[in-house]
Amino acid sequence: MTAVDLACAIPNNVGLAEKPGLRKSLEWFDVEFRKWWFDCGPAGVRDSEAYLRTPVGVDAGGWAQYGFVPLSQYRWGVFQAPAKPGRVALFGAIAGQPVWHALPAEHRDYIRKLLITQGDTEPGSVEQSRHLALTAPSLYDLRNLLQFSVEEGRHLWAMVHLLLDHFGDAGRGDAEALLARRSGSAGNPRILDAFNNPLQDWLSYFIWCFLADRDGKYQLLSVSESAFDPLARSTQFMLTEEAHHMFIGEDGLRRVIQRTIDLMREYDTDDVAPYGGINLATMQRFLNFWAPRIYDLFGSDESARAADAFFAGIKSRVHESNYDEHVRLEGMVTVERCAPGGGEYAAVQVPMQDALNGVMRQAYLHEVTMLMSRWNKLLARAGIAVELRLPSQRFNRRFGVYADRRFSPEGDPVDEATFETRRGEWLPTAADRAHLRAVQQPVRAPGTLAGWLVPPARGINNMPALDFEYVRF
Numbered sequence: 001m002t003a004v005d006l007a008c009a010i011p012n013n014v015g016l017a018e019k020p021g022l023r024k025s026l027e028w029f030d031v032e033f034r035k036w037w038f039d040c041g042p043a044g045v046r047d048s049e050a051y052l053r054t055p056v057g058v059d060a061g062g063w064a065q066y067g068f069v070p071l072s073q074y075r076w077g078v079f080q081a082p083a084k085p086g087r088v089a090l091f092g093a094i095a096g097q098p099v100w101h102a103l104p105a106e107h108r109d110y111i112r113k114l115l116i117t118q119g120d121t122e123p124g125s126v127e128q129s130r131h132l133a134l135t136a137p138s139l140y141d142l143r144n145l146l147q148f149s150v151e152e153g154r155h156l157w158a159m160v161h162l163l164l165d166h167f168g169d170a171g172r173g174d175a176e177a178l179l180a181r182r183s184g185s186a187g188n189p190r191i192l193d194a195f196n197n198p199l200q201d202w203l204s205y206f207i208w209c210f211l212a213d214r215d216g217k218y219q220l221l222s223v224s225e226s227a228f229d230p231l232a233r234s235t236q237f238m239l240t241e242e243a244h245h246m247f248i249g250e251d252g253l254r255r256v257i258q259r260t261i262d263l264m265r266e267y268d269t270d271d272v273a274p275y276g277g278i279n280l281a282t283m284q285r286f287l288n289f290w291a292p293r294i295y296d297l298f299g300s301d302e303s304a305r306a307a308d309a310f311f312a313g314i315k316s317r318v319h320e321s322n323y324d325e326h327v328r329l330e331g332m333v334t335v336e337r338c339a340p341g342g343g344e345y346a347a348v349q350v351p352m353q354d355a356l357n358g359v360m361r362q363a364y365l366h367e368v369t370m371l372m373s374r375w376n377k378l379l380a381r382a383g384i385a386v387e388l389r390l391p392s393q394r395f396n397r398r399f400g401v402y403a404d405r406r407f408s409p410e411g412d413p414v415d416e417a418t419f420e421t422r423r424g425e426w427l428p429t430a431a432d433r434a435h436l437r438a439v440q441q442p443v444r445a446p447g448t449l450a451g452w453l454v455p456p457a458r459g460i461n462n463m464p465a466l467d468f469e470y471v472r473f
């Protein structure tokens with residue numbers, strides 16, 4: 001296994017000391033990336049230092065250390081999970097054969113596109129959330145946003161490392177383009193639609209981390225057992241960092257919900273907005289807004305490309321090793337199809353290989369629903385007869401078989417007039433957005449917290465939850 005080299009200007013365990021050409025390319029990228037970070041990284045903290053987790057190894061036991069790091073001097077670096085000697089392909093037509101360390105010519109185009117699309121999401125999410133650094137509800141939350149931001153940055157580095165290592169000058173051009181696109185830009189937007197929606201409030205940020213970073217986990221898991229070994233090892237390491245992003249979202253939403261429950265009981269009302277809280281109905285509308293954008297990220301349930309990538313050994317089901325059979329993809333799955341001419345939708349059974357995106361989305365929805373049931377138990381225990389729910393997969397989609405048609409959040413077909421009449425009930429209103437802007441006043445003194453959420457149960461790395469200066473301005 002290649003040792004971790006922290007003395008190198010680019011901390012790495014990919015042997016840059018023995019690869020001067022690649023090191024030079026990454027040094028070029030370091031300069032360009034820092035210009036992007038200066039322009040597009042978290043706002044207003046350029047000269048601050050933060051209590052961050054930084055990778056120092058790749059062992060499950062001790063892969064990271066915590067300490068104060070000036071954000072202007074942060075070193076991103078390139079890390080991969082350790083190689084497994086003698087590893088063979090797990091799935092597809094090449095199952096049982098040795099994995100690839102160099103890229104087979106016939107898969108270059110597909111993998112290049114995969115690296116670019118995955119890579120593009122990482123800076124996109126930093127750009128989307130950069131202004132939230134100005135309105136964090138506590139130093140703990142600001143620190144988590146900064147941790148998220150540097151790690152999304154490192155995940156871009158991981159994809160760029162593979163582009164530069166395996167695609168030469170073309171990969172360099174791709175890296176330049178990854179730094180040139182901008183979330184929400186009219187002329188040069190991020191590739192995937194979801195990453196062009198700004199995160200203007202912390203409620204949206206928590207929902208984003210809960211739903212979109214979890215989509216990220218599923219996308220990374222689907223290539224973490226890839227026959228292209230460098231991709232598998234890069235994404236395995238990314239997944240160790242990704243877990244914290246999902247925690248930010250899940251625990252952040254729990255804290256908002258708990259505060260709302262407390263205020264509902266204290267004032268005996270559903271409308272806690274006058275007391276500085278966030279109403280459950282507002283939360284539901286924001287879930288309804290974001291969930292369809294994330295559903296779109298999985299692609300069409302039925303996909304010939306997904307089948308090709310599986311049989312090629314590149315992209316599998318999530319937790320492929322948990323399945324019994326990895327070659328023929330036997331079994332049927334249920335998907336919805338629209339009758340030709342825009343008629344009714346009907347459930348049809350199709351061979352699993354034809355609907356691998358649908359298989360992944362179903363697994364994702366199962367996990368999200370399970371996690372949301374914990375919040376609903378909190379609500380039920382408090383005697384509140386409201387449940388937070390994911391909207392139907394049909395609701396408000398921009399891509400796939402449900403795009404251009406109107407449905408209620410429950411999935412019932414509605415006409416355009418009904419949708420418009422009920423829009424303010426189903427999707428965030430101007431009043432919702434104004435309220436969130438009003439309550440998210442920045443709180444930057446240790447020991448203090450904004451009024452719209454409860455404190456975290458514990459701090460980072462056994463530090464106090466609130467009474468600790470996680471960020472020094």
Ligand code: FE
Pocket residue numbers: 152213216242245
């Ligand atoms: Fe993430």
